Amino acid sequence: MLILTRKAEQGIVIHNNIIVRVLSVDGDRVKIGIDAPRSIGVLREELCDAVRDENRAAIQGQAVPSASLAHLQEHLRPAAKTGTDDA
Numbered sequence: 001m002l003i004l005t006r007k008a009e010q011g012i013v014i015h016n017n018i019i020v021r022v023l024s025v026d027g028d029r030v031k032i033g034i035d036a037p038r039s040i041g042v043l044r045e046e047l048c049d050a051v052r053d054e055n056r057a058a059i060q061g062q063a064v065p066s067a068s069l070a071h072l073q074e075h076l077r078p079a080a081k082t083g084t085d086d087a
Contacts, residue, residue: 021033
């Protein structure tokens with residue numbers, strides 16, 4: 001792991017097309033800005049970890065619908081009936 005020290009408004013350049021800049025430091029919180037091409041995915045580490053864990057569970061057949069999927073299911077309409085059942 002490369003470790004660099006930066007002050008507010010200073011940045012680093014990765015591969016000539018990604019810029020990571022320290023925007024502000026407030027106590028133990030650091031606000032950073034990332035300027036990267038749209039083709040480069042940028043995720044917070046905890047989200048990446050959650051996706052990895054969900055994928056592992058799915059591969060092992062232990063996937064449980066996430067809360068967001070369960071919430072979405074409540075709003076789905078039943079499938080439209082085909083044919084004419086008007087009697």
